[in-house]
Amino acid sequence: MNQMDHAKKRYDDTPIPEELNGRLLGAIEQFEGKKAASGQNNTGIGKRRYYKWGLGTAAAFFLTFTAALNINTAFAEEVHQLPVVGAIARILTVSSYKKTVGDEKVSVEVPGVEFIQNDTHGLSKQINEEIQEICSRYADESLERAQDYKQAFLDTGGTEAEWAEHKIEIKVWYEIKAQSDDYLSFVVRGTESWTSAYSQEKYYNIDLKSGKLLSLGDVLGEDYINKANDGINSQIEEKSKEIGIPFFTPEEGGFESISDETKFYMKDNGNPVIVFDKYEIAPGAAGAVEFEIKR
Amino acid sequence: MRQENYDKMTGYIIENQKKFYRLAFSYAQNQEDALDIVQNAVLKALDHYESLKNYDAIKTWFYRILVNESIYFLKKNKKEIASGEELGLEIPYYEQGFEPSDDLYDEINQLDIEIQNIIKLRFFEEMSLKEIAEITGDNLNTVKARLYRGLKMLKQNIQEVNL
Numbered sequence: 001m002n003q004m005d006h007a008k009k010r011y012d013d014t015p016i017p018e019e020l021n022g023r024l025l026g027a028i029e030q031f032e033g034k035k036a037a038s039g040q041n042n043t044g045i046g047k048r049r050y051y052k053w054g055l056g057t058a059a060a061f062f063l064t065f066t067a068a069l070n071i072n073t074a075f076a077e078e079v080h081q082l083p084v085v086g087a088i089a090r091i092l093t094v095s096s097y098k099k100t101v102g103d104e105k106v107s108v109e110v111p112g113v114e115f116i117q118n119d120t121h122g123l124s125k126q127i128n129e130e131i132q133e134i135c136s137r138y139a140d141e142s143l144e145r146a147q148d149y150k151q152a153f154l155d156t157g158g159t160e161a162e163w164a165e166h167k168i169e170i171k172v173w174y175e176i177k178a179q180s181d182d183y184l185s186f187v188v189r190g191t192e193s194w195t196s197a198y199s200q201e202k203y204y205n206i207d208l209k210s211g212k213l214l215s216l217g218d219v220l221g222e223d224y225i226n227k228a229n230d231g232i233n234s235q236i237e238e239k240s241k242e243i244g245i246p247f248f249t250p251e252e253g254g255f256e257s258i259s260d261e262t263k264f265y266m267k268d269n270g271n272p273v274i275v276f277d278k279y280e281i282a283p284g285a286a287g288a289v290e291f292e293i294k295r
Numbered sequence: 296m297r298q299e300n301y302d303k304m305t306g307y308i309i310e311n312q313k314k315f316y317r318l319a320f321s322y323a324q325n326q327e328d329a330l331d332i333v334q335n336a337v338l339k340a341l342d343h344y345e346s347l348k349n350y351d352a353i354k355t356w357f358y359r360i361l362v363n364e365s366i367y368f369l370k371k372n373k374k375e376i377a378s379g380e381e382l383g384l385e386i387p388y389y390e391q392g393f394e395p396s397d398d399l400y401d402e403i404n405q406l407d408i409e410i411q412n413i414i415k416l417r418f419f420e421e422m423s424l425k426e427i428a429e430i431t432g433d434n435l436n437t438v439k440a441r442l443y444r445g446l447k448m449l450k451q452n453i454q455e456v457n458l
Binding site for chain 2: 003004006007008010011012014016017019020021023024025027028030031145148149152153155156195197198279283284285
C-alpha cells in the first residue's frame with residue numbers, strides 16, 4: 001500500500017457522528033417549514049415531500065372505459081382478460097401500447113375495472129377515468145424527462161451513439177395484489193429505467209360488497225390508527241435488522257403515525273399491508289418498506 | 296419539475312451525507328465544525344436549488360458549495376484568531392509552514408487550500424480532473440498544474456499514484 005492509499009484509508013475511516021443524519025434532515029425540515037411559512041410556496045415545496053396522486057384529478061377526462069373498449073378495435077384485440085373476481089368485478093387491460101420515440105421505449109398498460117353488478121355509484125367510471133389520466137400523464141411527463149436528460153447528456157459531451165446505449169425505457173403497468181369475493185386490490189405503477197426518483201404508484205382497494213373504495217378504518221375498525229401504529233412499531237426493529245439499515249428515528253423524520261393518506265393494499269388473507277415510499281421512513285437504500293397488519 | 300428536482304436533490308444529499316462529512320472533517324479536523332459545514336452547505340443548496348438547471352450536474356454543483364463552505368470556515372477561523380489581537384489578547388503569531396509528517400493525510404492538510412482541494416477531490420473522492428475543474432471553477436490546465444505541484448510537495452511519485 002502506497003502512502004496515498006494509506007491517506008485515503010484514513011480519510012475513509014473518518015468516524016461519522018450519529019447526529020449527522022438528524023442534522024441534515026433537520027436542515028431540510030427547517031427549510032421546508034420556512035418556505036411554507038413565508039408563503040413563497042409557489043415553488044411547490046412544502047411539508048409534503050412525497051408526491052401523491054390525489055383523487056379527483058380526472059375531471060377533464062371523459063374517455064370512459066366502455067367507450068374505449070368499443071371504439072378502439074385495435075386495442076380491443078389486445079385486451080387481456082383476467083379471471084372474473086367473485087363474479088362481481090374484474091380487472092383488465094383496457095389499453096396497451098408500446099412505442100419508440102427516438103431511442104426511448106415507452107410501454108404502457110392501462111388497467112380498468114369492470115363491475116358486473118351495476119350498482120357501483122359511478123365508482124368504476126371514476127376509477128377508470130383516473131387511471132387513464134394517471135397513466136397517460138406519467139408516460140408523457142416521463143418522455144419529457146427523457147428528452148431533457150438526453151439534451152443534457154449531449155450538451156455535456158456525450159454522443160448520440162453513447163446515448164443509444166442508455167436503453168431508456170418508460171413503463172406504466174399494474175399489479176393485482178388481491179382478488180377475492182370481498183375485495184379487489186391493485187396498484188398502478190410508473191417507472192423509468194434511468195432513475196428511481198420519479199417512480200410513482202397508486203393503490204386501489206375496492207370493497208366489492210359495498211362498491212366503495214376501502215379505507216384503513218374500514219379494514220381495521222374504529223381504532224385503526226393505533227392498531228396500525230402498534231403493528232408497524234413492533235416490526236420496525238426486526239425489519240431494520242433484516243435489511244441491515246437503521247430506520248430514521250422520529251426526530252430524524254422517521255415513522256411516527258399513519259394517517260388517512262398512508263398507502264396500503266389488501267392481501268388475499270384479508271390483512272392490509274401498509275407501504276411507505278423510499279425515503280419516507282428509512283434511508284433510500286432500504287427502498288419502499290411494507291408492513292402487514294393483522295386484523 | 297421543480298418539485299421533482301427538489302426531491303431528487305434531498306435524496307442525493309441524504310444518500311451521500313457521509314462523503315460530505317468526511318470532506319468537511321478533513322478541513323475542520325473536529326466534529327462540531329465539520330457538522331456545521333455540512334449543515335450550512337445543505338441549507339445553501341436548498342436555498343438555491345432553483346439555480347440547478349440540470350439535475351445531472353448535482354454532484355459538481357453540490358461539491359462546489361461544500362468546498363466553498365469549507366474554505367469560508369477556514370478563513371473565518373483565521374480571522375477570529377486575528378481579531379483576538381484587537382482585544383489586546385496576546386496570541387503568538389504562528390506561521391503554518393510545511394512540516395513533513397509520517398502521515399500523508401496530515402501533510403495534505405498543510406498544503407495551500409487550492410491544492411488541498413484538488414488532491415482531496417482527486418484521490419479521496421476519486422473525481423475526474425474535469426469534475427474538479429467544474430467544482431473549483433478553474434480551467435483544466437490550472438487544475439493539472441496545481442495537482443502536480445501538490446504531489447511534488449508531498450514527494451509523491453507521480454507514477455506511484457494513479458492519476
